[in-house]
Amino acid sequence: EADIYQTPRYLVIGTGKKITLECSQTMGHDKMYWYQQDPGMELHLIHYSYGVNSTEKGDLSSESTVSRIRTEHFPLTLESARPSHTSQYLCASSGLTGVSNTGELFFGEGSRLTVL
Amino acid sequence: KNEVEQSPQNLTAQEGEFITINCSYSVGISALHWLQQHPGGGIVSLFMLSSGKKKHGRLIATINIQEKHSSLHITASHPRDSAVYICAVSSGAQKLVFGQGTRLTINP
Numbered sequence: 524e525a526d527i528y529q530t531p532r533y534l535v536i537g538t539g540k541k542i543t544l545e546c547s548q549t550m551g552h553d554k555m556y557w558y559q560q561d562p563g564m565e566l567h568l569i570h571y572s573y574g575v576n577s578t579e580k581g582d583l584s585s586e587s588t589v590s591r592i593r594t595e596h597f598p599l600t601l602e603s604a605r606p607s608h609t610s611q612y613l614c615a616s617s618g619l620t621g622v623s624n625t626g627e628l629f630f631g632e633g634s635r636l637t638v639l
Numbered sequence: 640k641n642e643v644e645q646s647p648q649n650l651t652a653q654e655g656e657f658i659t660i661n662c663s664y665s666v667g668i669s670a671l672h673w674l675q676q677h678p679g680g681g682i683v684s685l686f687m688l689s690s691g692k693k694k695h696g697r698l699i700a701t702i703n704i705q706e707k708h709s710s711l712h713i714t715a716s717h718p719r720d721s722a723v724y725i726c727a728v729s730s731g732a733q734k735l736v737f738g739q740g741t742r743l744t745i746n747p
Contacts, residue, residue: 556735565737565738565739565740566682566725566737568734568735571734581734613681613682615682626669626670626687626729627672627684627687628672628674628684628687628727628735629684630674630681630682630683630684631681632680632681633681
């Protein structure tokens with residue numbers, strides 16, 4: 524059973540607001556990822572982390588930032604949301620340590636963001 | 640050319656048919672993943688392969704490392720199998736490279 528959680532599932536906010544999308548996993552995985560996906564389109568990596576205090580930008584340019592202060596927590600922050608940020612954001616984890624230590628991927632349910 | 644190519648992009652079949660989705664990649668990999676995404680839903684990992692073949696229920700995944708090719712098969716397909724199936728490979732710095740996905744529709 525995958526234990527990776529994202530909140531909020533749905534969020535509608537106005538332009539200029541600061542938002543944080545939360546992602547937590549209880550499997551002790553070292554690797555965590557944030558993907559952006561528009562409806563019917565491919566997944567695009569925006570941030571990833573290979574462990575505490577390790578974060579890297581992904582292939583898709585993003586105005587968001589992430590932090591990894593604890594193994595289980597990988598929040599994504601938009602300082603000033605814009606309509607172009609409207610999308611689904613998916614968090615994932617994998618690892619050779621902790622539960623399900625096979626490198627298999629586990630995804631959260633996603634956070635669907637709408638910026639008006 | 641994308642590093643991971645899936646075919647077909649769209650597939651419609653009748654219930655009960657045998658389904659094959661293909662994935663070819665051009666990079667060296669440490670593992671290949673098959674993922675499933677239902678409309679409006681999250682993503683579920685179906686298989687992770689580094690060699691050979693794996694089976695789970697009606698799903699079978701194979702990989703040929705020499706040919707850089709993997710296939711996902713569904714036997715006795717059912718409308719609930721309708722989803723987007725995504726091939727992804729782990730390579731190099733362990734980042735994932737995704738295929739564009741195959742949209743499968745199974746009609747009753």
